[in-house]
Amino acid sequence: MKIGDIGEFGLIDRLSSIIKTDDKDVIVGIGDDTACVNINGKLILFTVDIQVENTHFIKDKINPEYLGWKLATTNVSDIVACGGVPRWSLISFTASKDTDLSFIEAVYKGIKEAIDYYKFSVIGGNISSSDKLAFDMFFVGETERFVGRDTAKVGDFVYLSAPVGLSRAGLELILNKQDIKEDFEEKLILNHYKPVARIDLKDTILKYANSCIDISDGLVQDLYHISEKSNVKIVLQKDKLPIDQSLLEFCNKYNKDIYDYILYGGEDYQIVLTSDKELNNMLKIGYIEEGSGVYLDNTKLPKKGFNHF
Amino acid sequence: MKIGDIGEFGLIDRLSSIIKTDDKDVIVGIGDDTACVNINGKLILFTVDIQVENTHFIKDKINPEYLGWKLATTNVSDIVACGGVPRWSLISFTASKDTDLSFIEAVYKGIKEAIDYYKFSVIGGNISSSDKLAFDMFFVGETERFVGRDTAKVGDFVYLSAPVGLSRAGLELILNKQDIKEDFEEKLILNHYKPVARIDLKDTILKYANSCIDISDGLVQDLYHISEKSNVKIVLQKDKLPIDQSLLEFCNKYNKDIYDYILYGGEDYQIVLTSDKELNNMLKIGYIEEGSGVYLDNTKLPKKGFNHF
Known part of the structure; x- marks a missing residue:
């Protein structure tokens, strides 16, 4: 059997069963994007994310400073979604000896920009x-309370930090390779290359979220994580889903269904959380009911999105 | 300029200067194999090491359980050398969807064996x-005292945990590909495939070591790290260097200089430490004097060993 036959999440299940261990200091272990342990009474978060040549980026196409920025951002986003802040990081990378020093230094300049922004x-x-470039980044964060995915409550509202779907449209524009791009297209491309983790929302998440996740695989697929782990039904209200103007122009120009981008586009690194409070700094897009699955009004949505295999 | 032109350690210097930051909780930062931070009064260790296809292993040749074991061992060895014990780990791997599930599961069985042994x-x-297999493993450990490389004292003895040079001889035998191997050759090969981190020495290191390092790049190159960071001269006594019987048979059979293997062979994951105490569970192989460099009796040794570029 090939690993592609069972998919990323099937593979995680299989491997987890081999290496499972007991440790009373582990608050959250395998199966979440971020692990949490108790160290002398402090809740410490761990996460790791990688950018691989030809999987996540094309060496001759990408701006290496963006690559460094995005590498840090994808990790910080996971930590922020747990109510935490990043503290320390280790960078593990592979490269061939023929790699230009200037490329690697530029990646590190992008990381430095992230260091200054995210602290x-x-x-x-x-x-x-290795003959292939890969940048793996391991992060240690801390939080006062671990905000997970298994604690959404019936009666919660669903909040989104900003319109989504932009990054996937940006990626498609990059792959299209047309030379001249309109302003809204440049904006979408920048959203793909240089997403910003919503560290500005850390207090909101910590204080008010019953559950929270960052949108890396797509709004619906990521909400399915909350739905399944919390055993609740999530209802999105179509008329409340925010629409980005640039994405709208993109969909009009290329004759695309905008809801396909909003619901299933990945890598936006926006925050979606559930809370029973009224929040003014996020967009209310739905609510939690008893049941299961993720719905758009009365229609159950398929669980699809980004899968590595 | 290519990164191969400045070498691994030159590259680390260049990149460190880009991303340097101040953090009063960081006890040991970039430049050591293991970082150390203070979390609520506890000294927490972080390290990362990777095994990459075609760099560290050939997929069709390696026993994947050995690969998993070695992946954990190289990391645990770094933590033990600081006087610490491993606590938690994250595994980041890349593989293509056509990878056999049985291969990945066997790697995880090797990791499970390491979990049970190292705890x-x-x-x-x-x-x-990715079209290339790579297994990157991040470790979190803890220690009561960070034993570093910059604290060797004039007057210290140099102690080695066991004979070294076996792993490199084993690697050469693997690369030779001869079908029938003698018993001593099988032993050397097993030393390469399945080294054991000296977690049994953690109390010795914690109590008695003024400085310590594990031998991954070769005895001399790793001692140069201590010599340079501690600003001392290290003298190895040739007549005290332990000689492994299998390595001796190997060198006799293939007409090799055994001191080339003992001094410059890498990946033994034995421990070398300096201490002003008399230790009965390690081999005294030399002493520390004022000055600089690593010597074999009166001869200054070249600083050579494993370099990734």
Whole structure:
């Protein structure tokens, strides 16, 4: 059997069963994007995310500073979604000896920009030779309360931090390779290359979220994580889903269904959370009911989105 | 300029200067194999090491359980060398969808064997697609005292945990590909495939070591790290260097200089430490003097060993 036959989440289940262990200091272990342990009474978060050549980026096409920025952002986003802040990081990368020093230095300049924006320190790492570039980044964060995915409550509202779907449209524009792009297209492309983790929402998440996730695989697929782990039904209200003007122009120009981008586009790194409070700094897009599944008004939505295999 | 032109350590210097930050909780940052931070009064260790296809292993040749074991061992060894014990780990790997599930599961069985032997928990990770297999493992450990490389004292003795050079001889035998191997050759090969981190020495290191390092790049190159960071001269006594019987047979059979293997072979994951105490469970192989460099009796040794580029 090939790993592609069972998919990413099937694979995680299989491997987890091999290595499972007991440790009373582990608050959240395998199966979440972020692990949480108790160290002398402090809740410490761990997460890891990688950018691989030809999977996540094309070496000759990408701006390496964006690559460094995005590498840090995808990780910080996972930590923020748990109500935490990033503290320390280790960078493990592979490259061939023929790699231009200027490329690697530019990746690190992008990471430095992220260090200054998100406020963390790089404290170590590893360099190994390979004919393929890959940048793996391990983050340590801390939180006062672990905000997970299994604690959404019936009666909660669903809140979204900003319109989504932009990143996927940006990626399609990059892959299209047309030379001249309109302003709204440049904006969508920048959203793909340089997403910003919503660290500005950390207090909101920590204080008010019953459950929370960042949108990396797509709004619906990520909400399915909350739905399944919390055993609740999530209802999105179509007329409340925010629509980005640039994405609208894109969909009009290329004759695309905008809801396909909003519901299933990935890599936006916006925050979706559930809360029983009224929040003024986020967009209310739905609510939680008893039941299961993710719905758009009365229609159950398919669980699809980004899968690595 | 290519990164191969400045080498691994030159590259680390260049990149460190880009991302340096201040954080009063960081006890040991970039430049060591293991970082150390203070979390609520507890000294927490972080390290990362990777095994990459065609760099560290050939997929069709390696026993994947050995690969999993070695992946954990190289990391645990770094933590033990700081006087610590491993606690938690995250595994980040890349594979193509055509990878056999049985191969990945066998790697995880090797990791499980390491979990049971070294006592730690895997609490998370990441899976990403790539046409190349790579297993990156992040470890979190803890220690009561960070034993570093910059604290060797003039007057210290140099102690080694066991004979070294076996792993490199084993690697050469693997690359030779001869079908029938003698017993001593099988032993050397097993030393390469399945090294054991010296977690049994953790109390010795914690109590008695002024400085310590594990031998991953070769005895001399790793001692140069201590010599340079501690600003001392290290003298190895040739007549005290332990000689492994299998390595001796190997060198006799293939007409090799055994000191080339002992001094410059890598990946033994034995421990070398300096202490002003008399230790009965380790081998005294030399002493520390004022000055600089690593010597074999009166001869200054070249700083060579494993370099990734």
